[in-house]
Amino acid sequence: AQKITQTQPGMFVQEKEAVTLDCTYDTSDPSYGLFWYKQPSSGEMIFLIYQGSYDQQNATEGRYSLNFQKARKSANLVISASQLGDSAMYFCAMRGVTGNQFYFGTGTSLTVIP
């Protein structure tokens, strides 16, 4: 069975600082994908970044980077130079080998303080 764990219900960060949101996962699939989504108060899930289990390098997308540690089964999201607009819920997700079902964690609420 697939499981995603996000242990930080809420995080605060000062504007312009970097923040790390934690995510650990459990799967027996040999191949899988890891994702981070942002969900503002409007409700829409916004795709941020993707990491394949066989990718050698950590994924980066602008101010977002994914710190992938396969042996530890962790896929932490790092947001650099936080902006007020980054305040939202952040969800870590995984898809297994079939690629059809996505499994989401419970989310971390990020608040950026001016």
Add this chain to the structure above:
Amino acid sequence: DTGVSQDPRHKITKRGQNVTFRCDPISEHNRLYWYRQTLGQGPEFLTYFQNEAQLEKSRLLSDRFSAERPKGSFSTLEIQRTEQGDSAMYLCASSLVVAPDTQYFGPGTRLTVL
């Protein structure tokens, strides 16, 4: 526009009534997914379509739930004999078969069952 749209955005109904939600995916996307998100949780997979074929259903999708995608374009999710436990946000997402990892989400339909 070109995003995923959902209608209605909010629905309030009385227990025992039937409700139907609609999702219009991004026009060239052949995969369509339905998720349910309850308060404080991440989205949970319900079902997905490839074109008009419903290829996978979660055990969460009880017999009171039915989803269709008759022409391979828009999809409907119907809940019969609603219960208070059905209160949730219902999210729709779409993707291309050749790029299933990139799911684009709609704004969701928030259902409240009184």
